[in-house]
Amino acid sequence: MHAHPKTQRTGHFIDIFLYIPWVVTGVMFLALILSGVVERTLVSTSLFVDPKVPAQLNPIQLKKEPIGALRIDVNAGLPSNQWVTYEIQVKDQQGKVIASGLKQAWAESGSWAEEGESGSWAEDDLMAGLDIRASQSEPITIAINVLDYTDTAGNELNQPIRFGITVKNGVVDDRFLWAGLFGTAFIAVLTLFSVASTGKVVINKSNRDSDVVARTVTGGAEQLVRVLVKVQSDEHSPSTFNIRLTVHDANGEQSYSKVHSVNVNHSKDDGVVKSGRSSLTTFFVLEPRTSYGFHVEVTPDVSVDRTRIIVRENARTLFPVDVITLKST
Amino acid sequence: MLTKLFATIVVAIAAITLTAGFTQQAALVLRQENQNHWARHGTQTSGTYRSGVWVDSPTRNSYENFRGGGPGVGK
Numbered sequence: 001m002h003a004h005p006k007t008q009r010t011g012h013f014i015d016i017f018l019y020i021p022w023v024v025t026g027v028m029f030l031a032l033i034l035s036g037v038v039e040r041t042l043v044s045t046s047l048f049v050d051p052k053v054p055a056q057l058n059p060i061q062l063k064k065e066p067i068g069a070l071r072i073d074v075n076a077g078l079p080s081n082q083w084v085t086y087e088i089q090v091k092d093q094q095g096k097v098i099a100s101g102l103k104q105a106w107a108e109s110g111s112w113a114e115e116g117e118s119g120s121w122a123e124d125d126l127m128a129g130l131d132i133r134a135s136q137s138e139p140i141t142i143a144i145n146v147l148d149y150t151d152t153a154g155n156e157l158n159q160p161i162r163f164g165i166t167v168k169n170g171v172v173d174d175r176f177l178w179a180g181l182f183g184t185a186f187i188a189v190l191t192l193f194s195v196a197s198t199g200k201v202v203i204n205k206s207n208r209d210s211d212v213v214a215r216t217v218t219g220g221a222e223q224l225v226r227v228l229v230k231v232q233s234d235e236h237s238p239s240t241f242n243i244r245l246t247v248h249d250a251n252g253e254q255s256y257s258k259v260h261s262v263n264v265n266h267s268k269d270d271g272v273v274k275s276g277r278s279s280l281t282t283f284f285v286l287e288p289r290t291s292y293g294f295h296v297e298v299t300p301d302v303s304v305d306r307t308r309i310i311v312r313e314n315a316r317t318l319f320p321v322d323v324i325t326l327k328s329t
Numbered sequence: 330m331l332t333k334l335f336a337t338i339v340v341a342i343a344a345i346t347l348t349a350g351f352t353q354q355a356a357l358v359l360r361q362e363n364q365n366h367w368a369r370h371g372t373q374t375s376g377t378y379r380s381g382v383w384v385d386s387p388t389r390n391s392y393e394n395f396r397g398g399g400p401g402v403g404k
Contacts, residue, residue, distance in 0.1 A: 069353035136359075172353070173367075175355070
């Protein structure tokens, strides 16, 4: 005996694990926004530095802190077509260098002419940055040392360079956070594509025809069965197909049969339809677990090249879906 | 199964990058010989620690050969 097929929208088969990547991506995004909250600007000034004569800022107190680091950002105010090699130095209380970072900065410009067109270009790379973490709290002094200063012809220059210096404390390294955000977002998108392939494939059968029949043991209580029908059609594809999906029970008796109307995605070349693709996804709960037959019939059948049925059991969903329950006793 | 794997991977990515970013694992740690320093703006350290003392690296003076950048390079 068959109970009448019952269709019900349910969120019972939603997999919460599918939401975790999205929640984590949101957390990474929040972390990026909030990462600037803890930072404080200690110094924001400019300094004129003569070549070979280190110039320094007033001492600042470096504290050992659990979050962030002391960030020194330096921007060399270099006129066009000059090169400078400079060093950010960190000195201790006795004036001894305890850390240094070397930057080779340049600014160049020029003009170009090619195939009757011309224009000008200007490029530079002037920023230097050093993040330091303290192993102990101590006063430090930040100095800038110009090691080499020339024009593009290689002539030594002997004039002061203006450096813009910003020192911040508690700065979080956002390069890691960006990497984390892209990584988690990438996987979050992957999960969206993986939803349709959750569960175990129990039928994957195709036919170069407009109908396909397959039978397998599937179903059971609390088992979501996802039935996917794919139709490939030729250049005479209509705008919609009628797909009749029929389910037969173990005795061969029809327990479900319904015609679904699906839209056809046409692929066009110069506005002319070359082929069509359409698909139908339906969800079932089949009780008890036994042998079920699936029969797909596509009409109108003239343009149909191939019909495929894929049945997955133990499927999961991202949103509530309409589930057809077939129970036989 | 796949969704659980994805969930585990994202949690791991988030834990690693948040820890590394907020505790500044790529910063230069003063007076520590083992460094995980990751240069910003192409600023390479010009020394290393030997017994807690900063020693200029041997390549520090190679800046003499610096020839700038830009589209003119290599022509």
